Amino acid sequence: MAVLPILVAPHPVLKQKAKPVAAVDARVAKLMDDMVETMYAAKGIGLAAPQIGRSERVIVVDVHEKGETPNPIRLANPEIVWSSEEKGICEEGCLSVPEQYAEVTRPLSVRVRYLDEKNEPREIEADGMLATCLQHEIDHLNGVLFVDYLSLLKRNMILRKVQKQQKASA
Numbered sequence: 001m002a003v004l005p006i007l008v009a010p011h012p013v014l015k016q017k018a019k020p021v022a023a024v025d026a027r028v029a030k031l032m033d034d035m036v037e038t039m040y041a042a043k044g045i046g047l048a049a050p051q052i053g054r055s056e057r058v059i060v061v062d063v064h065e066k067g068e069t070p071n072p073i074r075l076a077n078p079e080i081v082w083s084s085e086e087k088g089i090c091e092e093g094c095l096s097v098p099e100q101y102a103e104v105t106r107p108l109s110v111r112v113r114y115l116d117e118k119n120e121p122r123e124i125e126a127d128g129m130l131a132t133c134l135q136h137e138i139d140h141l142n143g144v145l146f147v148d149y150l151s152l153l154k155r156n157m158i159l160r161k162v163q164k165q166q167k168a169s170a
């Protein structure tokens with residue numbers, strides 16, 4: 001397994017629509033493993049393949065609490081097949097928009113269809129943080145960042161801060 005560098009906005013790969021995988025073979029399973037390791041190293045609760053420069057429809061999530069057993073979920077070609085009418089507000093952050101946080105409104109519960117690490121079709125129904133995280137990661141596969149839900153003013157403020165921080169640390 002390998003810890004890979006995470007791309008920061010406004011990298012063009014983050015704006016692209018990622019391509020479906022034909023199947024979860026050994027290559028995709030390895031990508032999933034590397035993404036899990038990279039997510040843990042970055043202390044994130046999710047990661048999408050475009051964030052490591054791979055424009056493929058693969059995400060990993062793990063919303064386990066401190067002190068609980070890790071519970072990584074690997075998903076290829078994830079699709080939201082149902083989302084609740086009921087919405088909720090969550091403070092979101094993103095490893096590709098480092099150290100910036102903002103409230104985003106999304107459906108509280110979702111049902112997601114995907115291929116697991118063994119290429120088996122599965123569905124998961126999620127609420128709470130897992131539902132938010134799955135929607136955030138699937139957005140990445142469509143070139144969407146959480147800042148895209150904010151006003152132009154707030155979005156630009158955040159993206160400018162990120163660029164300034166990147167230049168200072170480059």
Ligand code: GNR
Nearest residue numbers: 044045046047092093094095136
């Ligand atoms: O680590 C992460 N935390 C987080 C918090 C609230 C809503 C979504 C997230 S996902 C984020 C990791 C990340 O950037 N995944 O793409």
Ligand code: NI
Nearest residue numbers: 093094095096
């Ligand atoms: Ni993100």
